[in-house]
Amino acid sequence: MLIAGHAIAWGVACNDEIVVGQGAFENLIRRGFQPKMLLQHEGEEIGKWIKFEEDDRGLLCVGELSDSPRAKLARDLMETGKLTGLSMGRKKGIARPIASGVSFIAVMLDVNEISMVDEPGCPAALLDSFCIGGQ
Template identity: 45%
Template sequence: MTPMVCGYATAWGVVMHDVIVSRGAFAKLLAAGNFNPKMLLAHEGEEIGRWIEFREDDVGLLAIGQLDLEAKRGRLAFEMIEDGRATGLSLGAPIVGLARPITPEIRHCKEVFSLPEISLGVPANPAARLLHFTAGTA
């Protein structure tokens, strides 16, 4: 059995670094069927698995994926989730999208055109939490 993860890659309306992502920001990208960000651990290294499903709901962008225990960092991610060191998901930079300034320091992203990766780790967005982890066979 392959280990599965499920959580929010981002939550709507929460400032993370200098961006607030709006509900619906991923809608066109998801509808086009070409949204395929890499799954990384802490935004670096080799891929640790693959994202298999995304959907927007009232909270944020929900991501479901499979960990690859054959990858060294995939095994590390598995261990970090199990012992509580990896608690959520995080959008990788750069987010390419349609954004407008709210203040000189904060932008409001209404539409995402491109996102290179979504990582497991400790999220900048406090609501981007792992919801489920199915360990499978280690």
């Protein structure tokens, strides 16, 4: 099963008090970064991210779920509408304060994982589509 969604949206305040700017992932994408694909930020990997692209909305991620039991759980949760977003795990970036307790990240240096989640840390980081059997 292929999935696609945005792991972050440009200019949207996230619950970890960061705002990410467009272009922040250019260097990571160019270097071929490969964060883990997890379910709810825990457990075994459930697949592999195969493409990243910055678009007008945010960081678009395309991935392929494996056949593991945990990936099958993710698929079931997604198909029933209980898994609707993406969320970046531990991240490191070049940040500057923009408001009390909020930082703007212009350059992302590392992201260890991107998870399929029921409540994304960035409210606009949503799964956009999925297809079974490459359709």
